[in-house]
Amino acid sequence: MANLKIQRTINYTLKISILILLILTPVYSGDPICIDGLFNDWDDVPVAYQDNHNDHVNADFSTLKITYDSDFLFIYIKFHDNEFLMQNWNEFHIYIDVDNDSSTGSFREGIGADLEWFFGDRSGKSYVDNQLNTVYQNDLKLRIAPTITSSEFEIAIARDSSPLTLNNQQTLVQGKIIFSEFGENTGDLLPDVAGGVSFFIGEDFIAGPEPITLERLNDSDLRVVSYNTLNEGILDSERQGHFKRIIQSIDPDIIALQEHSDWDEIHDIIQSWFPQEQWYASWTYRDLVILSRFEIIHDANIISSERTMAALLDTEDELGKNLLIFNSHLSCCDNDEGRQEQVDEFSSVWRTWVQNGDGPFELEHGTPFIHLGDFNYVGYKQQVETIKSGDIVDESQFGVDFLPDWDSTAIIDLFSRQTHKRMGYTWRKDGSSFNPGKLDYLFYSDASIDTGKHYILNTLAMDQNSLSEYSLQSDDTQEASDHLPLVFDMVINSGLGVRDGSALPSSIKVYPNYPNPFNPTTQIKYDLPKDSYVNIFIYDVMGKKIKSLFNNNQTSGYHSLRWDATNDIGESVSAGMYIYTIQADEYRATKKMVLLK
Numbered sequence: 001m002a003n004l005k006i007q008r009t010i011n012y013t014l015k016i017s018i019l020i021l022l023i024l025t026p027v028y029s030g031d032p033i034c035i036d037g038l039f040n041d042w043d044d045v046p047v048a049y050q051d052n053h054n055d056h057v058n059a060d061f062s063t064l065k066i067t068y069d070s071d072f073l074f075i076y077i078k079f080h081d082n083e084f085l086m087q088n089w090n091e092f093h094i095y096i097d098v099d100n101d102s103s104t105g106s107f108r109e110g111i112g113a114d115l116e117w118f119f120g121d122r123s124g125k126s127y128v129d130n131q132l133n134t135v136y137q138n139d140l141k142l143r144i145a146p147t148i149t150s151s152e153f154e155i156a157i158a159r160d161s162s163p164l165t166l167n168n169q170q171t172l173v174q175g176k177i178i179f180s181e182f183g184e185n186t187g188d189l190l191p192d193v194a195g196g197v198s199f200f201i202g203e204d205f206i207a208g209p210e211p212i213t214l215e216r217l218n219d220s221d222l223r224v225v226s227y228n229t230l231n232e233g234i235l236d237s238e239r240q241g242h243f244k245r246i247i248q249s250i251d252p253d254i255i256a257l258q259e260h261s262d263w264d265e266i267h268d269i270i271q272s273w274f275p276q277e278q279w280y281a282s283w284t285y286r287d288l289v290i291l292s293r294f295e296i297i298h299d300a301n302i303i304s305s306e307r308t309m310a311a312l313l314d315t316e317d318e319l320g321k322n323l324l325i326f327n328s329h330l331s332c333c334d335n336d337e338g339r340q341e342q343v344d345e346f347s348s349v350w351r352t353w354v355q356n357g358d359g360p361f362e363l364e365h366g367t368p369f370i371h372l373g374d375f376n377y378v379g380y381k382q383q384v385e386t387i388k389s390g391d392i393v394d395e396s397q398f399g400v401d402f403l404p405d406w407d408s409t410a411i412i413d414l415f416s417r418q419t420h421k422r423m424g425y426t427w428r429k430d431g432s433s434f435n436p437g438k439l440d441y442l443f444y445s446d447a448s449i450d451t452g453k454h455y456i457l458n459t460l461a462m463d464q465n466s467l468s469e470y471s472l473q474s475d476d477t478q479e480a481s482d483h484l485p486l487v488f489d490m491v492i493n494s495g496l497g498v499r500d501g502s503a504l505p506s507s508i509k510v511y512p513n514y515p516n517p518f519n520p521t522t523q524i525k526y527d528l529p530k531d532s533y534v535n536i537f538i539y540d541v542m543g544k545k546i547k548s549l550f551n552n553n554q555t556s557g558y559h560s561l562r563w564d565a566t567n568d569i570g571e572s573v574s575a576g577m578y579i580y581t582i583q584a585d586e587y588r589a590t591k592k593m594v595l596l597k
């Protein structure tokens with residue numbers, strides 16, 4: 001009798017437990033994180049742990065977020081204050097219990113860590129079946145952004161990497177994470193109590209990004225590519241075929257090369273790849289050269305180290321103005337002082353040129369300009385700041401700060417991603433201890449230039465169909481150079497220019513929004529042959545209306561509206577696909593657009 005009672009109680013308890021489990025088992029969902037050094041893609045990811053303030057020695061961990069997509073485990077770490085360099089100058093350790101089993105791996109703060117990664121040392125340890133293996137960034141497919149100092153970082157580790165699958169013995173589904181300031185029991189520990197921060201990986205599939213096609217949005221867009229060709233790669237017979245396919249598929253108007261010191265052979269090669277048109281080449285300054293379909297009016301060295309050059313291109317017919325290109329290859333690696341001096345000097349040269357007209361050649365006020373190249377930015381973020389906003393560090397030698405754009409504002413630091421992957425790195429060397437990073441930059445004067453399409457080409461990330469479409473091979477960018485080409489289209493006339501024929505459109509027409517994909521604004525153009533009641537609404541992919549862009553009577557003619565990626569209450573919306581509809585009387589059109597962040 002007593003036994004039966006116990007049995008019934010057990011059954012009852014079991015039923016209740018299962019019920020509770022069913023109710024409490026959450027559905028885990030990943031997030032489409034782009035490792036690019038921008039963090040708005042983390043906005044919707046819940047905080048996994050908020051660490052105490054002032055429980056540290058040098059570096060005070062604050063916020064931890066954890067998510068995943070189909071390829072990567074993503075970790076976001078933010079500090080309460082100060083800036084740090086993730087791949088150097090620190091003793092930060094992360095411990096990951098990848099099988100959620102405290103009896104396997106190295107026991108630490110209540111978890112069994114099967115992977116320890118020492119960020120500042122760029123090495124780690126993986127424990128599999130009680131065997132210890134030393135691992136490096138490429139074993140994890142470790143990607144971290146930004147590559148410069150920051151108070152927040154986004155980190156990706158491949159879910160199929162050997163340390164996370166315990167040498168293919170498991171699929172990563174659940175684990176625990178600890179961050180430690182010094183890799184020992186001093187300094188800040190995250191979390192503040194033993195046991196780690198748990199994470200779970202659901203069975204949801206996170207689709208890859210909408211591929212960025214290689215073509216221009218409009219034939220009239222001017223395209224520039226910045227490319228460090230690694231030790232005169234284009235002249236290297238072993239690599240020339242890779243470069244030829246890459247450059248031909250990009251089809252640029254302007255090519256800015258770094259690590260290229262031959263002064264004229266390059267011109268013949270580029271010309272032979274594009275025989276239909278005349279190409280022009282600048283003089284080669286140190287290892288910098290600019291090639292262009294437009295005549296080069298002037299070119300010059302800009303700073304004493306010869307690490308920045310300029311070329312003025314005759315784009316009068318295309319832009320109504322000439323175009324100024326700065327091409328830089330700054331000092332490498334741990335030479336932070338050298339890089340800072342180079343950007344300080346650049347800012348002072350530009351200030352003198354703009355303010356006093358005292359430069360290497362005559363320059364018309366308002367000339368559109370971009371500054372691109374291999375900036376080797378792997379240290380202090382101040383060096384980026386100096387180029388962007390003219391904030392000079394050594395003012396005693398280089399003079400006062402100077403906002404570099406024509407409208408006395410900062411210029412724009414372009415954040416691009418790879419065409420087929422949510423990654424923003426432009427440099428990758430799998431045999432190096434350094435994880436891939438953003439070393440190549442493009443800054444542009446937004447007072448004089450609008451962006452069209454822009455991307456980083458990484459053929460390894462492209463599918464076979466896309467490769468075939470552009471006559472590319474999977475290993476092209478990998479074999480050509482340790483840098484990837486950075487492509488930027490300039491939009492000068494955003495479609496509002498001269499129209500021939502009658503003053504009024506003959507039929508109703510809605511054009512594709514432009515640019516698309518876009519960030520952060522896009523333009524929607526449409527023609528009305530007669531006065532109409534017009535409404536333009538924007539919907540998210542779930543079909544929810546998020547913005548009424550226009551809802552009123554409108555006169556016949558050529559119209560355009562801008563959408564700044566905000567909803568009806570003025571909040572910025574998240575990256576992704578959106579749908580816009582235009583209704584004018586009985587006419588209705590629906591089109592898709594993609595917001596990139």
Ligand SMILES: [Ca+2]
Nearest residue numbers: 034036038041
């Ligand atoms: Ca990001």
Ligand SMILES: [Ca+2]
Nearest residue numbers: 051052060061
């Ligand atoms: Ca802390």
Ligand SMILES: [Ca+2]
Nearest residue numbers: 101104105112
């Ligand atoms: Ca374990």
Ligand SMILES: [Ca+2]
Nearest residue numbers: 051189190192
């Ligand atoms: Ca702590």
